[in-house]
Amino acid sequence: MDNHTDTTALAAEHAPRMRMAKLAPEVHKAVLALEIAARKGLDPSLVELVKIRASQVNHCAFCLDMHTKDALAAGESVERVVQLAAWEESRHFYTEKELAAIELTEAVTVLTDGFVPDEVYARAAAQFEEAELAQLIAVIATINVWNRIGVTTRSTPGHYTAGQYKQG
Numbered sequence: 001m002d003n004h005t006d007t008t009a010l011a012a013e014h015a016p017r018m019r020m021a022k023l024a025p026e027v028h029k030a031v032l033a034l035e036i037a038a039r040k041g042l043d044p045s046l047v048e049l050v051k052i053r054a055s056q057v058n059h060c061a062f063c064l065d066m067h068t069k070d071a072l073a074a075g076e077s078v079e080r081v082v083q084l085a086a087w088e089e090s091r092h093f094y095t096e097k098e099l100a101a102i103e104l105t106e107a108v109t110v111l112t113d114g115f116v117p118d119e120v121y122a123r124a125a126a127q128f129e130e131a132e133l134a135q136l137i138a139v140i141a142t143i144n145v146w147n148r149i150g151v152t153t154r155s156t157p158g159h160y161t162a163g164q165y166k167q168g
Contacts, residue, residue, distance in 0.1 A: 045071070063143065
């Protein structure tokens with residue numbers, strides 16, 4: 001947390017509901033293996049932007065904490081991370097390829113709005129080679145799995161150190 005914050009004014013930190021990795025270690029290992037396989041061949045900066053955007057949409061504070069710290073530690077700019085929440089109004093901070101990935105991330109993440117629109121998929125398909133697009137879809141699906149675990153179990157943000165879980 002910010003060292004300049006007066007902690008006496010902060011709300012109490014909630015405790016996690018459960019520690020999924022300890023209670024279902026095989027599930028945790030399987031999702032981690034999917035995570036490692038999904039990101040292969042993709043630009044690490046793009047992967048972190050996708051993970052941050054999905055985590056914003058899903059309100060997963062733990063994953064936001066993790067992926068913003070990892071992105072910043074890897075050299076991503078604070079400005080691009082902050083503007084990601086309003087990417088549609090801040091398009092000029094991102095490449096067309098990143099924008100296609102971010103838009104696809106939202107469409108896949110918010111399936112309650114319906115299916116992934118053809119035009120969103122087509123924009124992504126125009127920016128990514130087919131195998132790369134398959135990897136991107138897997139990254140989006142995987143961060144959504146992590147988000148749902150994090151939100152449901154109330155994983156507590158603020159204690160992650162950049163690179164703490166880096167594997168593969």
